[in-house]
Amino acid sequence: MAFYLTAMGYTVARDGWRFEPVDGQPYRAMCRGQATPGDGRVVYEVFVRGVSAGPVPTLHADVLGSVDGMKAFLGRGMALRLVPDWPLTQWRQTGPPAVQTDGTPLPLPRLAGLVGHREERPVATAADGFRFGYPSLLACAWGRPSEAFGPMYEPFDGTRGVARLPGPPYHFMSRIVSVDGPQGGMREGSRVVAEYDVPDRAWFFGQSGGHAMPFAVLMEVALQPCGWLASYVGSALTTDADLLFRNLDGTGTVTGEVTPATRTVRTRAELTRLSRSGEMIIESFRVSCTADDVPVFAMETVFGFFPRSAFHDQQGVPVTPDDRARLAEPCDRAVELTARPDRYCAGELCLPGPMLLMLDRVTGYWPEGGSAGLGRLRSEKDVRPEAWFFRAHFFQDPVQPGSLGVEAMCQLLQFHLLERGAAEGMPRPRFEPVLPDRETAWTYRGQITPAHRLIRVDMDIVESGRDARGPYAVADATLWGDDICIYRVRGLGMRVVPAAGG
Structure with a gap:
């Protein structure tokens, strides 16, 4: 039956x-x-x-x-x-909680185990005493909605769908430290302070060379408290329609690094603007992150709540016929990266490990191409429905994180710097996660789901040079889901620097 x-x-x-x-x-x-x-x-x-x-x-x-x-x-x-059922109902009975330390996947029940978990620091509580500790955050990913936000979310404990946080290994919140604003109040000016305890060993360090948190993960550390705050203020309760939550735009500036020595990243997010049109809700946030009290990232970003019907006919980012023609332009310089060739995937300066690598192949490299004549690159990644990030992001709504699309662009920039020989003569070279003190802007107008076939990135190098820290490059890029351009990123930079002690 x-x-x-x-x-x-x-x-x-x-x-x-x-x-x-x-x-x-x-x-x-x-x-x-x-x-x-x-x-x-x-x-x-x-x-x-x-x-x-x-x-x-x-x-x-x-x-x-x-x-x-x-x-x-x-x-x-x-x-x-x-x-209806929720994986956390069974998984929370396992433990102690496990942390994925490398690129070898752990069974999700081990990542969601709560037996033996203890809150190491004070957590925020709602007016009725509900605690916003790690169990509630994990419930926001995989559990009953009422276990994430209390009785207010009991209407979603049945057949209705609700926006979720990502689950491990792409979940980067440990606790809510404080929240200012009425729960369910849909009030501009509501604020949250969240913390993420950086593991002694985390998979994303090992997959990216071990020196610093990748930009994609830092983006998630900043973005996930925005999603939590959007749910806390009651966005999903304003309509009888089930709504999906998506990042739309953002600008961010990295000012420091999160390293394996970092203990805690603290994120402060404020809901600065809120507007509604029919069943759609648009919310703007101002965000700052500190690593052990040192500023590392500042961001302003926009999210939207949308009914599922809004995704039936993705229009994407507007492009010209010339933009579209670039995808098919022939090039005799191509590299298959799934075989992990030593030139790009071994040595001190190399592309990330298999779990984090968001490029399967480079299908075009024109060293003197692009709008500025400084270089142009094109890459592809095959969409695999069984990919780890679809299971993590999100439960009941699998989409590739936009941050991993930006990560693909960072890796294409790394490929460009490797091709240029940017590390020659440098002791113990490494890539910075992203060029600091430069604003990066992103626009998302679509999504990658397990039903897609191919992800393509088309990139122009718009600035190239060397400063006191080392050689760098800055690029503008687009990301395509099959034949639709869905992301546009401007001002994305990458630099090669000597490792500490180099």
Whole structure:
């Protein structure tokens, strides 16, 4: 019966739901035989009486079981339904909590275990005493919505969908330290302070050379408290429609690095503007991050809540026919990176490890091309529905994080610097996560889902030089999902510097 409901497609859009017998109604069973170790085959036949499509899909049927051709069991009036469930309900019973330390995936239940978890620092509480510690943040990713925000979110504990935080290994919040503003109040000026305890060993350090937190992860450290605050103020409660939450625009400036020696990153986010149009909600935030009290990132960004119907016909970022033609322009300089060639994937200065690498191949490199004549690059990545980030970002709404699209651009810049021989003569060279003290701007007008086939990046080098720290390059780039341009990033910089002690 469960197979029948699955084959009919009822599980496709119901990630995390489970099957259970319908209670409160009588079943009739007749047994006229048995299955023993000496028998060969048991065959079950399901005679469908009726199917209810929802909101809780239910199958009513008679079930006949035969053993080696002999009718042995008959169940009449059987009923099975598909009901909402949340992975954290089971996973939280495991522990102690695990942290992924390298590119080898850990089972998600180990990453979500809460047995033995203790809050090491004070956490914020709601007016009714609800605590916004790590268990509530993990529930915001994988649990009952009411376990994330208290009774206010009980309407989403059933069949409705709600915006989520990413789950581990792409979850970068440890606790809410303070929150200022009424819960459910939809008030501009609401503020949150969140902390992320940087693990002694974290997968993203090992995958990026071990020196500093990649820009994609720093972006998430800054963006995820915005998503939490948007839920705290009650955005999802303003309509009966299920809304999806997406980053739209942002500008950010990196001023420092988060290293393995960093203990805690503290993020302060303020909801500065809020507007509504129909079922859509647009929210603006001002954000700052400190690493052990040292400023490392400042950002202003815009998010939107949208009904699912808004994504049925993605228009993307406006482009010209020439922009589109660049995707097919032939080039005799191409590199397959999935084979991890030593020139780009070994040595002190190299591209990230397999888990973080967001490029499968470079399909074009024109050293004197581009709008400024300083270089142009083009890359591809095949979309794999089983990719780790779809499982982490988000439960019941799998999309590639926009930050990993920006990371693909950072890596294409790294490829450019490797091709230029930027590290020649430098002791213990490394890449900075992104060029500091330069504003980077991004625009997202679409999403990458498991249904996509190909991600492409097209990049122009717009500035190149050397300063007191080392050689650098700055680029503008677009990212395409299949044939639609969905991201545009300007002012993205990368520099090669000597490692500490080099």
